[in-house]
Amino acid sequence: MWTLTSDPEEYAAVAEPFLLGDPVQNTVALTVLANLRAGMPVKNPRFGWWTVDGEVRGAAFRTPPHPVGLAVMPVEAVAPLVEALGGDLPTVVGRVELTSEIVRLLGPPRRVVSERLYRLGTLDVPDVPGSGRLAVPADFPLLVSWYQAFGAEVGLGEADDVAERVAQRLAGRELFVWEAGGAPVSLAALSPAAGGVCRIGPVYTPQSCRRRGYGAAATAHASRVALAERCEQVVLFTDLDNPTSNAIYQAIGYEPVSDYAHLTYSGR
Numbered sequence: 086m087w088t089l090t091s092d093p094e095e096y097a098a099v100a101e102p103f104l105l106g107d108p109v110q111n112t113v114a115l116t117v118l119a120n121l122r123a124g125m126p127v128k129n130p131r132f133g134w135w136t137v138d139g140e141v142r143g144a145a146f147r148t149p150p151h152p153v154g155l156a157v158m159p160v161e162a163v164a165p166l167v168e169a170l171g172g173d174l175p176t177v178v179g180r181v182e183l184t185s186e187i188v189r190l191l192g193p194p195r196r197v198v199s200e201r202l203y204r205l206g207t208l209d210v211p212d213v214p215g216s217g218r219l220a221v222p223a224d225f226p227l228l229v230s231w232y233q234a235f236g237a238e239v240g241l242g243e244a245d246d247v248a249e250r251v252a253q254r255l256a257g258r259e260l261f262v263w264e265a266g267g268a269p270v271s272l273a274a275l276s277p278a279a280g281g282v283c284r285i286g287p288v289y290t291p292q293s294c295r296r297r298g299y300g301a302a303a304t305a306h307a308s309r310v311a312l313a314e315r316c317e318q319v320v321l322f323t324d325l326d327n328p329t330s331n332a333i334y335q336a337i338g339y340e341p342v343s344d345y346a347h348l349t350y351s352g353r
Contacts, residue, residue, distance in 0.1 A: 086135070086136055086137075087133050087135055087145075088136065089131055089133045089170075090131075090132050091132070093118065095132075096132035096134065096146070097118055100141060102141070104144060104280070108281055108282045108318070109204055109282055110157050110202065110342065111156045111157055111280070112202075112279065112320050114146060114156040115279035115280045116277070116284060117148060117154065119277055130146070130148045131146070131170070132144075132147075135165075135166070142159060143158025143159060144156040144158065145158070145166055151176075152177055153178070154179065155179025155183045155184070158183065164186070167191065174191065174348075174350065175349070177347075178345060178346070180344065180345055181199075181343075181344045184345070187348060195350060196240075196349040197347070198324060198349075199324070199344065199346055200323060200325060200347060201323050201325050201341055201343075202320060202321075202322055202344075203334055203341055203342060204319070204320050205319040205338055205340075206339070206340045209305075209336065209337050209338045210305045210309065211301045211337060213297070213299060213301065213302035215263050217264075217302065217303060218264060219310075220261060220262050220272075221255075222255060224255075224262060224269060225251065229248050231291065232251055234289065234291065235289040254274060257277065259274055259275050259276065260272065261273050261275065261303060261306055261307040261310065263303035265297075265299065270294040270299045271299035271300050272287070272288065272289045272290075273303035273307040274287055274288070275311055282316055282318045282319070283311040283315055283316040283318075283320075284319070284320050284321060285304055285320070285321035286322060288300050288303060288321075288330075300330070301333045301337055304333075304334065305337050308337075322345065
């Protein structure tokens with residue numbers, strides 16, 4: 086049975102212990118909770134948990150304009166969730182066995198982005214010219230332009246205000262740059278720890294600086310800071326249609342965990 090609420094604290098009280106049982110595969114759900122507690126504004130959120138014989142076995146969340154997020158849950162919980170939400174799932178993200186059930190129920194989406202979740206094993210720092218550092222306020226205009234370019238490139242850009250998001254992440258010490266030749270050449274962002282897990286993303290290198298290892302170097306630097314100062318495990322998501330990035334992350338020590346899909350049904 087699904088129980089839905091708009092109260093994040095009610096949801097957290099019931100679902101968070103379940104989510105913490107697998108903090109790697111529930112990384113996004115746990116990060117959303119952490120962000121809400123840190124004051125992230127949200128309008129008309131929906132949170133839900135799936136219970137069997139009084140025990141929580143799954144969870145889902147929606148913080149518009151972001152997708153409906155499917156946390157760990159059994160496949161048989163998907164159809165009742167779609168019914169509980171009245172079929173209102175304009176965009177959905179979850180493990181492929183769950184999103185495949187969404188497609189069976191709602192039909193083919195307008196767009197599918199196939200993703201893979203990786204967890205860092207043993208970090209192998211690449212030998213790349215330059216050095217990594219925490220981003221500073223002086224980097225703000227450049228980082229806003231990079232965030233905008235990243236969103237345009239992947240077609241899944243953040244729907245909220247990019248400048249505001251970059252400012253928040255700068256203030257939270259979540260953005261790192263790789264410098265070479267005295268100038269920033271790549272960006273790697275790092276989410277705050279949630280359940281002992283930090284998540285890398287986005288990672289962006291402008292076209293003029295690609296194929297030199299800067300993205301891998303920025304990712305490795307942020308990963309090293311994460312393990313040294315912030316969390317016990319580091320994860321990231323990749324687009325499976327980009328074999329280059331998947332190979333790069335594996336080369337520095339990231340290991341596949343599971344496959345996900347991002348489904349878009351709306352015209353947005």
